[in-house]
Amino acid sequence: MSYCVNCGVELDVSLNKCPLCETKVFNPQNMVELDYKDTSTFPERRGEVEKTGKRDSVVFVTVLALTVGITCGLLNRLVYNSLWWSLPVIGVCLMLWIFFVAAVFSDKITIYAMFLMDAAAIGSYLYLISRMTETGLWFVQIALPILTVVFFLTELFTLLSRKLPFSLLVGTLYSFVSIAGICVTIEMVTDLYYVDNVSLSWSAIVLTVCAIISVILVMMLMMRRLRNSISKRLHF
Numbered sequence: 001m002s003y004c005v006n007c008g009v010e011l012d013v014s015l016n017k018c019p020l021c022e023t024k025v026f027n028p029q030n031m032v033e034l035d036y037k038d039t040s041t042f043p044e045r046r047g048e049v050e051k052t053g054k055r056d057s058v059v060f061v062t063v064l065a066l067t068v069g070i071t072c073g074l075l076n077r078l079v080y081n082s083l084w085w086s087l088p089v090i091g092v093c094l095m096l097w098i099f100f101v102a103a104v105f106s107d108k109i110t111i112y113a114m115f116l117m118d119a120a121a122i123g124s125y126l127y128l129i130s131r132m133t134e135t136g137l138w139f140v141q142i143a144l145p146i147l148t149v150v151f152f153l154t155e156l157f158t159l160l161s162r163k164l165p166f167s168l169l170v171g172t173l174y175s176f177v178s179i180a181g182i183c184v185t186i187e188m189v190t191d192l193y194y195v196d197n198v199s200l201s202w203s204a205i206v207l208t209v210c211a212i213i214s215v216i217l218v219m220m221l222m223m224r225r226l227r228n229s230i231s232k233r234l235h236f
Contacts, residue, residue: 054104061100065093084132091125098124112155119151141193147184153178169224173217180210 002011004018017024069090076086098121102114109117123144130139157174164170167204187203200207 012080033234057104058101061097063099069093087131088125093123094128097121097123111158115151115154115158118192119147123147138193142189144183145189146185147223150182167220173214173221176210176214176217180207180214183207 002013003009004011004021004025005021006023007018007021009018009020011018016026028133058081069086072086076084098117102109104118106114106165126143127136127139130136130143138177157178160174161170183203183206184200187200188198
């Protein structure tokens with residue numbers, strides 16, 4: 001005979017629980033030995049760390065950038081006020097913040113808008129640096145034109161790369177054209193800033209070399225297309 005361990009009621013052998021208090025009945029003779037070799041201390045399903053959302057990342061970086069910028073600005077204003085050294089620091093914070101936001105939301109904005117944001121960030125940084133100098137004309141007459149030309153060439157060649165077939169030769173051609181355009185722009189704006197006269201010297205050499213290489217690349221591209229066209233027409 002067996003009895004309930006809770007209320008003492010006599011139990012039938014076939015019962016799994018007490019009919020009076022519903023306490024489970026454990027028969028020591030029917031207990032199955034556990035195989036501890038097959039059991040694992042850790043759960044089989046691996047847990048995942050909660051992923052940080054884009055909005056949370058932007059908020060964190062924004063608060064961090066604002067903290068650094070405001071702290072340096074107040075320190076510069078209240079303590080070390082002989083020189084506005086905090087402007088480059090604030091510019092770096094602003095530039096990195098724009099770069100980060102553009103990278104985080106790269107799937108929601110176009111690549112052209114991303115380049116525009118990057119150019120605006122660099123322009124803002126250069127403008128803050130110009131505020132530390134005696135005159136800020138170099139920003140308007142040198143930095144801004146060069147930045148505009150670089151931005152225009154980047155947008156143009158990105159558009160061409162997306163609309164036209166792109167290859168290694170095409171990319172090399174775009175690179176040499178960009179180098180020539182940027183070098184000519186640099187010498188022109190610096191001449192206008194310092195001597196108020198444009199006379200190409202070193203950039204003319206770079207332009208000549210880039211022009212020769214560009215013509216060779218264009219001929220190679222045309223020959224490849226011609227060869228491919230002939231192969232398609234003659235079926236070989």
